[in-house]
Amino acid sequence: MIDFHTHPVMVKELVRDDPALQRAVREVFQLYFPAQPLEVFLAEMDEAGVGRAVLLPLDCTTAHGCRIVTNEQVAELAGKNPRFVGFASVDPGAKDAPRRLEKAVRGLGLKGLKLDPALQRFHIDDRNLAWPLYQTCSELGIPVLIHCGLSWSLVGQSKYARPLALEEVAQEFPSLRIVIAHCGWPWVEEALLVALKYRNVYLDTSIVYSGTPADALRHVLAERIGLDVLERSLPRQILFGSNYPRADIRRTVRGLAALPLSPSLRERIARKNAEELL
Amino acid sequence: MKSILKRFTIVTHHETELIDITPQVLAEVEAAGVRDGTAFVLSLHTTTGLTVNEGLPDLEQDIADCLQGLVPEGRTYRHARFLHEDGQMAINAPSHLRGALLGFEVFFPIESGRLVRGARQTIYFVELDGPQERTWVLQIMGE
Numbered sequence: 001m002i003d004f005h006t007h008p009v010m011v012k013e014l015v016r017d018d019p020a021l022q023r024a025v026r027e028v029f030q031l032y033f034p035a036q037p038l039e040v041f042l043a044e045m046d047e048a049g050v051g052r053a054v055l056l057p058l059d060c061t062t063a064h065g066c067r068i069v070t071n072e073q074v075a076e077l078a079g080k081n082p083r084f085v086g087f088a089s090v091d092p093g094a095k096d097a098p099r100r101l102e103k104a105v106r107g108l109g110l111k112g113l114k115l116d117p118a119l120q121r122f123h124i125d126d127r128n129l130a131w132p133l134y135q136t137c138s139e140l141g142i143p144v145l146i147h148c149g150l151s152w153s154l155v156g157q158s159k160y161a162r163p164l165a166l167e168e169v170a171q172e173f174p175s176l177r178i179v180i181a182h183c184g185w186p187w188v189e190e191a192l193l194v195a196l197k198y199r200n201v202y203l204d205t206s207i208v209y210s211g212t213p214a215d216a217l218r219h220v221l222a223e224r225i226g227l228d229v230l231e232r233s234l235p236r237q238i239l240f241g242s243n244y245p246r247a248d249i250r251r252t253v254r255g256l257a258a259l260p261l262s263p264s265l266r267e268r269i270a271r272k273n274a275e276e277l278l
Numbered sequence: 279m280k281s282i283l284k285r286f287t288i289v290t291h292h293e294t295e296l297i298d299i300t301p302q303v304l305a306e307v308e309a310a311g312v313r314d315g316t317a318f319v320l321s322l323h324t325t326t327g328l329t330v331n332e333g334l335p336d337l338e339q340d341i342a343d344c345l346q347g348l349v350p351e352g353r354t355y356r357h358a359r360f361l362h363e364d365g366q367m368a369i370n371a372p373s374h375l376r377g378a379l380l381g382f383e384v385f386f387p388i389e390s391g392r393l394v395r396g397a398r399q400t401i402y403f404v405e406l407d408g409p410q411e412r413t414w415v416l417q418i419m420g421e
Contacts, residue, residue: 040411043408214352251351
């Protein structure tokens, strides 16, 4: 399996000697439990049956004066362990954001872009800030994963993260592969609309709001979207993601396993779609 | 009276895992220089347990299976929500309840500088929500 949505923000080896990262994780990303050795992250993947994980950093320099794991740190983790696939993050407010993204991809070998409009505080359809980044992603041929929906951080503003704003982005950038994180919860229907309409738009399953992952996946995938809709219309556009460490990978995998999916859709969600994207 | 407190940090690799900590306890008791007293072993976590049983792999598996059967993952629990204090989902109610069944501490008398325990008694640190980094504490008290 491939977990398309993890945050290496509680890796002890990174956090231990980096007071700025400690502050960013506590005050901006807002996780308050002890960091764990990298060995635990890998063991968690093993225990869940996940072979590879996409690592997502976040550059919030304009909005919060911090980077929640740097591109360099992600590249180092991915460079040392082939089970990790590193994404880049750049601050859309930075004047040279497209150049930074290009450098992260060409120079550091990162494989995609992570944006979080709620924490980075930009509008998804902002032609000045976001458009150049979408353009660069298209030119580089890399996917962009965009946080959509509820932002758990108390300094995040979910109003920036409406999935419907991606309709225009998908129109303007037909070759850009866009991943809507968290199925856009609670705006699941908006995310569904965009994904149904544009074949270059994907949904990830990292849905975290209440209940167990099994509860959340059943409610969103089976009851709100409909498994028949996934089977018929979106089999190539849905990806497994856990949002680790906000939710553990093991229980999210079990939540997916509990859904009555066809073997081919299960395989597509678990591995194939992510492999094609990466 | 002497009181010696030692902390041991371990990394677990499975969701449920019984880890034999008897050798560390015996070694520390031997080194403590306490002739008559008590050794207390305590886990610092609420989703782990401490227990004593016969040190056999089949029994270890039976204990793990039994705990999972007594507190099944699929039941509905209240502790299944976002926990603001941690910034993460609290979705490990079964781990907490399994820990409550096992308890979080064990103790043994020390006599003539040696731990008083049955020949088949093995001391287990029990991971119930792994993998994680964990800490257990040994306090040796006596004279």
